[in-house]
Amino acid sequence: MNEEVREFADYLLEGNALASIDFIKYKQQMTTLEIFDQFFTPAMKYIGKLWENNEITVADEHLATGTCDFVLSRLFPWQEERSSAAKKAMFLCPEGERHYLGLKMVSSLFVESGWSVRFFGPDLPLDSALKAAEKWQPHVVGLSIAIVYHLPLLREYVQQFANLSARPSIMLGGRLAGMYDLKPYCSESTIIFDDLHAAHLWLENVKVEGESNAAL
Amino acid sequence: MLPCNQPFPVPYIQIDKTGSILAYSETAAELFSMQEGNVLALVDEASKEKVRKFMFEQDESLTVEANLKTKINPIQLFDLHLSWDEQATGHIVLLSKEQRNGQLEDRLLALQERLSSTNFELLEKKDELEKTLVRLRELSGPFITLSAGLAFIPLFGDITKDKIEAIMGQALRSAYEGEYSRIAVDFTAVGKIEKEGVNKLLELFKMLKYMNGAQVEVVGMKPQHSQIMNSFQRDWPFSFAPSLAYILQEK
Numbered sequence: 001m002n003e004e005v006r007e008f009a010d011y012l013l014e015g016n017a018l019a020s021i022d023f024i025k026y027k028q029q030m031t032t033l034e035i036f037d038q039f040f041t042p043a044m045k046y047i048g049k050l051w052e053n054n055e056i057t058v059a060d061e062h063l064a065t066g067t068c069d070f071v072l073s074r075l076f077p078w079q080e081e082r083s084s085a086a087k088k089a090m091f092l093c094p095e096g097e098r099h100y101l102g103l104k105m106v107s108s109l110f111v112e113s114g115w116s117v118r119f120f121g122p123d124l125p126l127d128s129a130l131k132a133a134e135k136w137q138p139h140v141v142g143l144s145i146a147i148v149y150h151l152p153l154l155r156e157y158v159q160q161f162a163n164l165s166a167r168p169s170i171m172l173g174g175r176l177a178g179m180y181d182l183k184p185y186c187s188e189s190t191i192i193f194d195d196l197h198a199a200h201l202w203l204e205n206v207k208v209e210g211e212s213n214a215a216l
Numbered sequence: 217m218l219p220c221n222q223p224f225p226v227p228y229i230q231i232d233k234t235g236s237i238l239a240y241s242e243t244a245a246e247l248f249s250m251q252e253g254n255v256l257a258l259v260d261e262a263s264k265e266k267v268r269k270f271m272f273e274q275d276e277s278l279t280v281e282a283n284l285k286t287k288i289n290p291i292q293l294f295d296l297h298l299s300w301d302e303q304a305t306g307h308i309v310l311l312s313k314e315q316r317n318g319q320l321e322d323r324l325l326a327l328q329e330r331l332s333s334t335n336f337e338l339l340e341k342k343d344e345l346e347k348t349l350v351r352l353r354e355l356s357g358p359f360i361t362l363s364a365g366l367a368f369i370p371l372f373g374d375i376t377k378d379k380i381e382a383i384m385g386q387a388l389r390s391a392y393e394g395e396y397s398r399i400a401v402d403f404t405a406v407g408k409i410e411k412e413g414v415n416k417l418l419e420l421f422k423m424l425k426y427m428n429g430a431q432v433e434v435v436g437m438k439p440q441h442s443q444i445m446n447s448f449q450r451d452w453p454f455s456f457a458p459s460l461a462y463i464l465q466e467k
């Protein structure tokens with residue numbers, strides 16, 4: 001475990017928002033993707049390890065989560081309304097799922113790539129999610145899932161979204177995507193992402209396609 | 217594996233060094249399914265390593281936080297308080313943390329949700345407002361047919377770029393379909409005039425004139441309006457008429 005990650009995780013666990021923000025601000029020469037991938041993600045995972053080592057409790061994780069969310073929100077725009085020409089993406093966790101930090105980072109990457117983004121966060125009931133999607137007609141619906149017991153619900157969400165008349169692309173990520181084969185829970189058009197790099201690559205490709213189309 | 221004969225007020229389980237359940241309290245049986253006979257069967261997959269390491273690989277009494285499967289909840293947070301006696305029997309008291317942590321979680325979430333829901337409410341209100349605004353602007357310049365060759369556009373309120381843009385589509389379409397020879401534009405109800413609004417208006421007049429061959433006549437212009445209009449532009453593609461009544465009579 002990298003010393004710097006440990007330092008950042010300690011600030012998060014202390015609830016030290018100012019030190020956490022300063023820490024990340026010093027990394028300004030790095031890209032957003034790198035900062036998410038090399039600090040935020042491993043710090044939260046390290047916090048998970050501390051829990052497994054019986055060194056902290058879930059209450060500590062809560063404080064770290066709150067701090068982490070605060071720092072993300074202060075430094076990285078995670079939703080944005082743009083002109084109607086911009087592509088639209090919405091992000092949510094299925095009902096009961098409250099691990100949303102990873103999803104929020106993905107949301108920020110989409111904002112950074114020029115998309116219109118709506119982030120609904122954790123615990124969004126299916127009917128609200130569908131209503132929101134019908135109204136706004138996003139091109140992409142991104143889902144995140146961390147707890148195994150939410151998988152049956154995930155299938156339900158994916159199916160219902162796939163049935164929407166606007167046929168959004170469905171993206172799936174989160175802790176479980178890196179651990180299991182989630183295809184059985186998905187529709188044919190669902191894209192599964194193991195990590196942020198894969199999502200970033202996808203965004204770059206879309207951008208290049210968009211530009212070459214525009215040049216035609 | 218026997219139910220305990222002591223009436224324990226909290227869930228309690230006795231185990232041996234392999235985790236086999238030796239005895240348990242009523243309260244434990246109410247909460248957990250005891251069928252598997254091993255305490256590890258009650259532990260969530262992602263907590264198993266932790267429980268194994270801290271409960272079986274050492275002899276001190278200790279407390280471990282772990283997620284357990286209850287009869288109603290596949291994953292629920294507990295504190296496991298464990299101590300070993302001389303016979304290597306482990307005594308575990310299992311206390312749910314669900315309520316305490318649930319509250320904490322709800323509070324954090326409420327904060328987070330408030331942040332994003334306010335955003336959406338605002339966004340949706342903004343959407344609605346914008347639609348209403350466009351509609352309002354369209355209504356500020358209705359296109360009215362007075363007779364076969366004569367149409368009438370009364371303008372209401374300030375002359376802004378957005379407003380003229382909003383009425384332009386409807387005006388051009390109607391003018392084109394109606395084949396009017398004269399179009400009277402009424403300034404009686406006009407308030408302020410903006411330069412960019414005037415430029416747009418000029419564009420509209422030109423289009424009406426060249427595309428439809430219609431003659432544009434402005435009525436009801438107040439002296440302060442014509443002063444401003446002239447300061448922006450002198451070469452106007454329209455003529456003035458004193459009033460709508462005058463135009464109607466002339467016809």
Ligand code: B12
Nearest residue numbers: 044048098099100101102142144147148173174175193262
């Ligand atoms: C922090 C944390 C919490 C926080 C929540 C954090 C949050 N708001 O996101 C709090 C304290 C609230 C919490 C609560 C609970 N948690 Co918790 N939590 C964790 C912990 C320690 C870290 C999770 C994290 O933030 N990871 C960092 C993020 C950035 O990684 P990520 O989610 O994988 O996301 C990355 C990628 O997957 C990808 N990605 C993610 N989503 C998406 C979506 C798309 C579209 C794309 C393209 C990519 C993508 O991008 C991200 C960035 O790199 C994990 C342990 C672990 N090792 O994961 C446990 C863990 C996930 N929690 C667990 C549990 C059980 C719970 C609780 C039930 C109680 C508890 N803690 O014991 C509650 C349940 C809450 C609920 N109803 O959902 C278990 C799950 C076990 C299981 N069987 O599934 C874990 C594994 C801990 C454990 N070892 O038991 N938890």
